[in-house]
Amino acid sequence: MRMHPFPVATAFQKTELPCGLRIVTETIPSVRSVAVGLWIDVGSRDERDEEAGISHFIEHMVFKGTERRRTHQIAQRIEYVGGYLNAFTTKEHTCYYVRVLDEHLARALDTLIDLVFRPRFPDREIEKEKEVILEEMKMYEDTPDEYIFDLFEAVIYGEHPLGRPIVGRAETVRAFNRAMLVDFMMRQYTPFRMVLAAAGNVVHERVVTLAARLLRDVALPAGDQRVRLPVPAYQPAKRLEQRAVQQAHVVLGGRGYDMHHPWRAALMVLNTLLGGGMSSRLNQNIRERYGYCYNIYSFVNLHSDTGDWGVYMATDPGRVERVVALVERELDRLVREPVGQRVLTQAKNQVKGSLMLGQENMSNRMMRLGRQELYFGRYYSLDEALAEVDAVNAALVQEVAKALFAAPLFSRVVLLPK
Structure with a gap:
């Protein structure tokens, strides 16, 4: 375990676990809350053409049940202590995050690690979520001041994955199955591409100890073979x-x-x-x-x-x-x-x-x-x-x-x- 100390005058610390996951914290003793996010350095630009939208789809699907909890239990675990749980996908990143009172830090970390490392991906839920995503696509297409940015990015980046909508295409989403989701996570959700970030009334060493303990029994994908496609030359259009x-x-x-x-x-x-x-x-x-x-x-x-x-x-x-x-x-x-x-x-x-x-x-x-x-x-x-x-x-x-x-x-x- 390598420690990366910052000057004592700052509140920032960094530790890299043996598995490759990095932990960065900012301690602010004057507040009573903590925000924790598990970041993965993978987004829609890292998808193959037939996988368009799969990063966003996985972000939805992890909330549909894990090896330890059902869908309603995941939400209740955070909401019943007054916290907030959510996630988002961008072109280059995926983030799962929680905000809770500082006394519930262990619960927040346990929930995040359970979501990211133990999703079940039930077939029935996959089929239901396809319909949800297709409706989300229609919502964007019915919102011209959002839809036009999909058109703009397609013009700016052409056939490159950056030119595709984060939600993907209807035909690719309809084709998703459990094997594709698991394969993508095994290839892309490697600890070397992950950052656990926490800000608020936290003690860095406690975050490191809790994370290491929670990851101890998790089967972690190894290696990092990802090579992002270079962006083609720009042609105004x-x-x-x-x-x-x-x-x-x-x-x-x-x-x-x-x-x-x-x-x-x-x-x-x-x-x-x-x-x-x-x-x-x-x-x-x-x-x-x-x-x-x-x-x-x-x-x-x-x-x-x-x-x-x-x-x-x-x-x-x-x-x-x-x-x-x-x-x-x-x-x-x-x-x-x-x-x-x-x-x-x-x-x-x-x-x-x-x-x-x-x-x-x-x-x-x-x-x-x-x-x-x-x-x-x-x-x-x-x-x-x-x-x-x-x-x-x-x-x-x-x-x-x-x-x-x-x-x-x-x-x-x-x-x-x-």
């Missing part, structure tokens, strides 16, 4: 689709930076300036000045080896070209003109405030711990993150705008009423 909607929904954007890029902080500042709130340029100049949109904003997605950025807008179908032209004008303005110091300072304060306010929630702290360990293999303190934002200047923001906001690099997805 356009896509138009018609559906039974009332508004036109548009996403304009392109490829961006990955999680490790040195200009990552500058991109976040630029995104805030462009469309990160009510005071952003898009909101002030398109919604407030012209009244063309109720909802307009920009976004950034950072992955381990790639990323994307874009602008989402919803408007009257007859105004699409006018609104897109206004957005492109704002993008071009950021390319041509350096941002004023006062505006830059306001945007940086907005980014820093969001970072700091998020740390007042134990679940957010746990999420930050888990993601950092998976992406960087180390802890980034809040001071480090704030320093990166402080170092951003107007010249760097303009360089990022020049690199990403050139018109030939844009892809456009439009969802129009039939």
Whole structure:
């Protein structure tokens, strides 16, 4: 067992168990709760084509019974002590997490490890859950301001798994069976790809001792043979689709930076300036000045080896070209003109405030711990993150705008009423 001590002045510690699972904790004695998450470094991008949606499907299925507990017992075990249990799947990660009072830490850990390492996958429940997932797909397709992002990612990443919806496709979900679920977990849910993150009123050594004890009788998959498919070169494209909607929904954007890029902080500042709130340029100049949109904003997605950025807008179908032209004008303005110091300072304060306010929630702290360990293999303190934002200047923001906001690099997805 290797210990990775942090300076005593911080509340962060890390231990790697012999099986390869990493445990990271942040101790905050002033609270009475603890958030615990079991992270797996596997998501929808790690699925074979015939497995599309299986990560998300497994995330649902582990709650349908384990070797020790039935479905209702899993929920009751946490809810009856006032806690909260949930899970989510992203393009690159799967996370199962609990928030409870600190006195129920052992119960939380036992529940998480039971879910992830002892699911039963009953055939009857698999067939029922297929119908649930198919209904979830319909829900997304009936929600145009969510569905359009599936279309956008398909344009940005093409046939690569990053271009597929996390929920998969109807034909692949219908084909899932128990053998496929077990095979995927044995290949992908290896301890070397797992991080147990805990934040709140916890003692690191107790988390390590409890986890080691709970894993003692678990048959753990060995090795780590995963090689992620490289992302293909970006080719800007356009896509138009018609559906039974009332508004036109548009996403304009392109490829961006990955999680490790040195200009990552500058991109976040630029995104805030462009469309990160009510005071952003898009909101002030398109919604407030012209009244063309109720909802307009920009976004950034950072992955381990790639990323994307874009602008989402919803408007009257007859105004699409006018609104897109206004957005492109704002993008071009950021390319041509350096941002004023006062505006830059306001945007940086907005980014820093969001970072700091998020740390007042134990679940957010746990999420930050888990993601950092998976992406960087180390802890980034809040001071480090704030320093990166402080170092951003107007010249760097303009360089990022020049690199990403050139018109030939844009892809456009439009969802129009039939």
